[in-house]
Amino acid sequence: GDTVTVADYLLQRLIQLGVTQMFGLPGDFNLGSYMRFITCLLTRLMLLESSYRFLGTYMPPDATILIQFIPIVVQDYVEDSPITWVGNCNELNASYAADGYARVKDSSLGVILTTFGVGELSATNGIAGAFSEHVPVLHIVGVPSTTQQKSKPMLHHTLGDGRFDAYFKASQQFTISQATLTNAATAGAEIDRILTDCVVAARPVYLMLPTDLVHEKIPSRRLRTPINSLPPQNDAEVEAFVLDEIMKLVNEAEQDVLILVDACAIRHGVKKELEELIAKTGFPVYSAPMGKTAVNETYERYGGIYVGSISHPEIKERVESAKLILSVGGLKSDFNTGNFTYHIPTTRTIELHSDHTRVQFASYHGIGMKNLLPKLTSRLQPHFEDAKEIPVPKFVRPVPEEDNQIISHTWLWPRVSQFFRPKDVIVAETGTSSFGILDVPLPEGAIFCSQILWGSIGWTVGATLGAALAAEDLGLNRTILFVGDGSLQLTVQELSVMLKLGVKPIIFVLNNSGYTIERYLHGENAHYNDITDWRWTKILSTFGGEEGKNCQSYTVRTKDELSALLDDETFANAEKIQLVEMIMEKHDAPRALKVQAELSGQTNRYVLP
């Protein structure tokens, strides 16, 4: 018809943007919204009739009630929306899941729905992390009615002092745009405004949805114009000038131009443009840690990971001696740059960013790489045919021979590298994992997810859930998680949601008796870096799984045990959720972490008086 409810409007927009899953927990201030989403769930359920994937692997005891329930609620809505509702265990995990989903679902966004106060504030860290790492996440909060927002009664979930805007104010610190819907007339435009900001800036946004507005009718007309998710056009004159400047430097450097890709190349969606640039110029390509998998790591002219002084010496040498560095989507955080140890003079640097360009010392605001890159590629292409001659050491890490059976970091990462398959989604937790995985190449089409800037431990567990759902959606391969025993303890319950939804990640738990990464920073043997010993292989069954049926857990203590498992086809095919506890040494760490910890420890170190 000509009108839709506010909830429908929002949903339609999300569907247009490719959203297929929504994360969160119910609460009485958002039940109105839930009611709406459950209809979608049920629609999907009907479509998939024979499969109970969305209700867990068991036939749910109330399936018949649900089916009876369908006509009442769904009938009016059957036409719409394949968005399914993921009920998470808690809101932090839900925010992590939305983040993980958005990272894999490239041009779409992650969505989390929580209730007022208690729900939304539990997600703060997850939303702030999405801000920090440039991930588009929409945070919808079900809030008291517009009338209550004005009269400010002392409702549950309030601070008790009438400040109904406190959560909104806090959210302003961690989101790029906020909207609090106050009337039907502006609701559609407000939703469009924050959704546009979310996808264009690749940052989280915040939406307050009062209980009474959810089902207000608004015109549907706007829905016919899709949300623009492209960045603004560059000013033609400035852009031409910038291209000339770049070409000057490129010419001066002769063949010796090197491309360094980083986080924002992925987050601001220029992987395609980058691929063209690389293929057509043949320039050598290296990646910062956060840019891992922006470029196919098996590409012959890809040289591996550059992290300043903690890079492999050969990589460091190659990158730092190039005459010109074309940096694409750079994000120079401490852990992403070997604690700020780039040895590349600004005079030899061109930086392409999502919303500006730097050529040596000059900044050009408003000149974004999405539009600049194709033009740059075509300017470059005719010229540098023999840039292809510059040698690039192959990025390979053979499995080292060690004369013991200990699962060491030096052995582990090259070994699992052989296990990866094209289009796998590989998630690595902050800790020894995120350092170890950097050192080895991932296959073609693989997607790497890690929080190298934000570094909130426990993030991967929720993120893996979201990533796995997105991967299914996109027809990618397996989702593989590496997580420390310490980190997994923060968010472990989300494994139960994986069981419920039937996603099938392979989860490698690095059991090294605690917070090894912190031992490198402080308190090598200190009690506060120990954790309680859990029975990791019992976790899945405790959370409702049936070992051997819809889940499988393993403990491996030796290289041979792990190798055998990795070589097992059934295991490798990931037909159910699998958890592999790997027993490792408390004080072992990947080379890069040892060096990094030394570098960053110096800055924060407390020296005993």
Next chain:
Amino acid sequence: GDTVTVADYLLQRLIQLGVTQMFGLPGDFNLGSYMRFITCLLTRLMLLESSYRFLGTYMPPDATILIQFIPIVVQDYVEDSPITWVGNCNELNASYAADGYARVKDSSLGVILTTFGVGELSATNGIAGAFSEHVPVLHIVGVPSTTQQKSKPMLHHTLGDGRFDAYFKASQQFTISQATLTNAATAGAEIDRILTDCVVAARPVYLMLPTDLVHEKIPSRRLRTPINSLPPQNDAEVEAFVLDEIMKLVNEAEQDVLILVDACAIRHGVKKELEELIAKTGFPVYSAPMGKTAVNETYERYGGIYVGSISHPEIKERVESAKLILSVGGLKSDFNTGNFTYHIPTTRTIELHSDHTRVQFASYHGIGMKNLLPKLTSRLQPHFEDAKEIPVPKFVRPVPEEDNQIISHTWLWPRVSQFFRPKDVIVAETGTSSFGILDVPLPEGAIFCSQILWGSIGWTVGATLGAALAAEDLGLNRTILFVGDGSLQLTVQELSVMLKLGVKPIIFVLNNSGYTIERYLHGENAHYNDITDWRWTKILSTFGGEEGKNCQSYTVRTKDELSALLDDETFANAEKIQLVEMIMEKHDAPRALKVQAELSGQTNRYVLP
């Protein structure tokens, strides 16, 4: 000596305020502080030599390393501090634990230490809850050095855009005072300022502790003057006037004065003053839900819980017909007042608050109850000897006879009421539990903890840990938790910390297949109110417990099974942590919840178009 380090200063202040436990997680920005606290832990460990309570029940594998480690670190500090370090599983749980600790440890405060950004923001909900419910919690955050705060490098755990004050700004919404230590000269005064605000206002405060200041030396002189935790004196003239006004109304009401106690009587520390007032006047006493256990519930002139229209009819009738209501520490939130259904005219009301007094329509700012109450008591005492004649229906709830074996809410709460012992600490989660427990009396000296205003589910799990530690400290009896299956999923990992520390709560899990309370608000049979079925009796052993040794789990399905368990002396003596899964009906709820849900549902209800 004449100087102490900033960390020592802070610690000494906390010790003076009676703090014995500190909650949180390590991170590299707070390791300096941890280093300091670990020394206290180790000191304590040495003192308790024979017991490994603080390292779990097993002999820790690295005990010898720890012992070797002691001389290096502890030697200089052996003299001080019985504060022990509780390493939590995640920061939200840690904040809940600090909150629970502070609630039980009446005149002290709860302390949580987290790392910059990722750590602190995970605790936001817990801190906001402490604000809402008037709980004194100090949130210490280990942050980058003062130099880094100025130069703003792109460190891990930052938002990546140089806003180093964003977390501070967010914290301003949820804490009553904040301090960011910037130099040694003001550090002591700043610490004192926020600690004073914390304990006087009974609200959370926020402290940023830069890595480089932790071990700066500052004068110790201030430490000789203890922190003042008393509220300011009342203006004598205004106070005298107010007392006259009150006496006028009391005289007019003749004998018919009724005392209604509420949350702030507990939180703002007037339980003693209240006891005097009650004992000396003999006025009938009733309690709002949040005031439960402010007054001994077995006291003969205590009539039970008043919650507006959802009170038991006899209680409602008594309270609403009294000629004058003396309300002490009132906090009129929706769930605390039966959705704002007090039928008591303002003309018949006197309200005593922590920082003001209301007599009918007149407000007297700055006249606080802590100082007013003793004066009021002495003015009242000579007069109303026969107020004691007003009948008060005894607050008892006999166990009903039911002709089935289902563990129903009507049967459950009176039955467990018989199980309680004096000085038990009883914690009830938001959901059917918090409604059910209100209906039954608790024994003398019992402490009741629940979040009736904030209502963040999962809170009780962390809170129980903190409460149990505080209870041990104060020589109280058992800590008993009632928690819904839905709520427990949010924060379940904290059970492992209970195992580690060897605290021994009895945990009743109400397994009613999901979010029953929400079913009463919306979506009776909806999928989003279902949860995955966990194997509850496997939880403790999965988290490292040894069934029968340091933990015990039970499932009870019938009234007889539960009764037998409650009557079992070994069980009742709570010698190890125990978890009791109670199988209950999905759609059953305590009477009060059914009525309340109806009342509050109307406000937030979404009606299908």
